[in-house]
Amino acid sequence: MLWYCPSTLMKFFVxxxxxxxxxxxxxxxxxxxxxxxxxxIMTIDQNLEKKLDLFPTYPHFLEARLYRETDSSYQxxxxxxxxxxxxxxxxxxxxxxxxxxxxxxxxxxxxxxAGQKLDQSSRTKLxxxxxxxxxxxxxxxxxxxxxxxxxxxxxxxELVIGGLGYxxxxxxxxxxxxxxxxxxxxxxxxxxxxxHGVLLDIMLSNGKPGREIGPVATVVSIGETGIGYAxxxxxxxxxxxxxxxxxxxxxxxxxxxxxxxxxxxSATGSLWSALGLAGxxxxxxxxxxxxxxxxYTRGNASAVLTAGIYGAMIPPLIYASALSYNTNTNPSxxxxxxxxxxxxxxxxxxxxxxxxxxxSNGEGTAVILGTTAxxxxxxxxxxxxxxxxxxNFSPWAFxxxxxxxxxxxxxxxxxxxxxxxxxxxxxGWDFExxxxxxxxxxxxxxxxxxxxxAPSILxxxxxx
Numbered sequence: 001m002l003w004y005c006p007s008t009l010m011k012f013f014v015x016x017x018x019x020x021x022x023x024x025x026x027x028x029x030x031x032x033x034x035x036x037x038x039x040x041i042m043t044i045d046q047n048l049e050k051k052l053d054l055f056p057t058y059p060h061f062l063e064a065r066l067y068r069e070t071d072s073s074y075q076x077x078x079x080x081x082x083x084x085x086x087x088x089x090x091x092x093x094x095x096x097x098x099x100x101x102x103x104x105x106x107x108x109x110x111x112x113x114a115g116q117k118l119d120q121s122s123r124t125k126l127x128x129x130x131x132x133x134x135x136x137x138x139x140x141x142x143x144x145x146x147x148x149x150x151x152x153x154x155x156x157x158e159l160v161i162g163g164l165g166y167x168x169x170x171x172x173x174x175x176x177x178x179x180x181x182x183x184x185x186x187x188x189x190x191x192x193x194x195x196h197g198v199l200l201d202i203m204l205s206n207g208k209p210g211r212e213i214g215p216v217a218t219v220v221s222i223g224e225t226g227i228g229y230a231x232x233x234x235x236x237x238x239x240x241x242x243x244x245x246x247x248x249x250x251x252x253x254x255x256x257x258x259x260x261x262x263x264x265x266s267a268t269g270s271l272w273s274a275l276g277l278a279g280x281x282x283x284x285x286x287x288x289x290x291x292x293x294x295x296y297t298r299g300n301a302s303a304v305l306t307a308g309i310y311g312a313m314i315p316p317l318i319y320a321s322a323l324s325y326n327t328n329t330n331p332s333x334x335x336x337x338x339x340x341x342x343x344x345x346x347x348x349x350x351x352x353x354x355x356x357x358x359x360s361n362g363e364g365t366a367v368i369l370g371t372t373a374x375x376x377x378x379x380x381x382x383x384x385x386x387x388x389x390x391x392n393f394s395p396w397a398f399x400x401x402x403x404x405x406x407x408x409x410x411x412x413x414x415x416x417x418x419x420x421x422x423x424x425x426x427x428g429w430d431f432e433x434x435x436x437x438x439x440x441x442x443x444x445x446x447x448x449x450x451x452x453x454a455p456s457i458l459x460x461x462x463x464x
Contacts, residue, residue, distance in 0.1 A: 030067040030075065032236055036109075037102050040118040042177060052108055054101070062086075065236060066098070074098050079295075081358050086295045122183025123173050127166060129187050130225075134165020137194060138221070141214030180239035180298070182232040188246030189228030193221035195253065196280065199273040207269020240296030245287040247305050251347065252283020254312070255340045262336040290351060299359025299420065303367045304350040310371055310406050311346020312339045317403055321395040359420040367413045374409015378402040 035041040044052065044064040055061050060081040067075045074093040079086065093101075139158035146154070197220030201213045232242050256279020260272035290296070296304075315338035323334070359367075381401035 030069050033066050033068045036105050085356050086358055119177050119179045122180050123178040126183045130169045131166040135162035138218045141218050144214045145211040181237040181242040182229050184239050185228035185232040185242040186225050189224035190221050192249050193224030196220050199276045202269045202273040239298045240301045241291035243301035244291050244296045248283040248287020249280045251308050253280035255279050258336045258340045262333045297359055298361050299364030300354045302364030306368050306371050307346035307350035308343050312343035314403050315342035317399040321399045357420045363417045363420055370413030371410040374405040378405020
């Protein structure tokens with residue numbers, strides 16, 4: 001039997017909804033409408049514009065969207081990249097001119113082709129990750145809460161739940177749009193929701209979770225998947241904006257947990273989980289503010305992610321080397337505070353560097369790989385110096401090459417890319433970091449208590 005009741009589950013749903021509210025951008029009193037009479041072309045991107053040639057006066061065209069105002073007038077929003085700046089032009093259109101555009105599109109594409117332009121570019125990626133998460137996460141998490149010694153029953157339930165993890169999302173998204181932004185924020189909700197569910201259960205159980213932790217994590221994960229999709233869809237987010245919002249929630253959660261242990265070295269489960277949830281909510285709000293202030297591409301968001309991750313690592317290395325840090329004699333407060341400060345500083349620095357830039361997916365990946373290469377080279381030199389035996393060993397001999405190599409890798413990558421190409425086409429391979437896996441991986445419990453979530457820390461995928 002499951003160790004939770006419907007009233008408790010309702011609390012979890014309420015917490016999940018309330019927790020995600022800070023990430024809601026302001027919704028204007030306008031509605032996005034399709035460009036075609038079939039209602040399937042919501043956005044004209046670079047690839048479609050090459051076929052339609054509707055906006056020849058914009059040589060660096062990125063995308064166009066159409067909105068209907070409350071007075072039944074229309075606004076045509078055209079996004080372009082000019083003089084190293086991302087520009088958005090709004091043009092008022094009458095109903096007659098919109099009808100002419102729709103007829104023009106139908107004539108150029110044909111009714112059959114126009115009907116095939118429902119943007120589901122991220123549907124395959126969503127289904128793959130949801131299937132993996134169902135088999136490797138939801139299924140073990142739910143069955144671990146069932147007090148059954150029958151291995152066949154447990155295996156059967158896991159297979160059924162895992163299979164439903166594909167069939168249900170597939171049915172729900174069969175005729176629904178699933179662009180890059182919607183897929184990004186939905187998957188962000190799935191993985192972050194799992195972590196939020198774990199933290200929520202630890203907080204409510206006063207640091208003593210029971211068998212219910214797996215089902216709670218599953219419920220919150222599924223709930224935040226839907227919430228993330230709805231936010232991206234209703235607010236017409238770009239993929240970069242969706243990324244920066246979910247990265248804000250991730251970093252905020254990590255910083256909140258770090259602050260808890262900085263304040264109290266023996267922080268209770270209820271304290272660090274509560275601060276983790278509060279930090280994630282604050283991070284969602286900050287990410288939303290950043291996305292509203294500056295249009296982000298996915299490449300730009302990747303650069304911010306890279307700076308945030310390595311920024312949390314470099315200051316603690318410097319701090320530990322300066323003090324010849326010893327865990328037996330030095331408190332962890334300084335290390336944790338320096339990590340939080342480094343994370344925030346990295347985000348602030350990279351956000352300023354991204355001002356007026358437009359990185360493509362490939363250029364964002366280059367920042368991740370270039371910085372990681374610099375870290376690896378620095379770490380390698382650190383091992384060589386430490387193992388040479390020719391120098392009196394000092395912490396700086398090991399950490400200084402790491403710090404220099406990482407910073408050099410990031411700086412060289414950013415300077416070589418400059419303002420970016422403005423190209424939004426896919427590069428095929430996508431590399432993505434998911435530090436939330438560190439949190440879930442650190443909460444290791446016995447089989448009876450283990451929610452069995454195993455999201456990756458670093459993933460690589462090919463855009464199909």
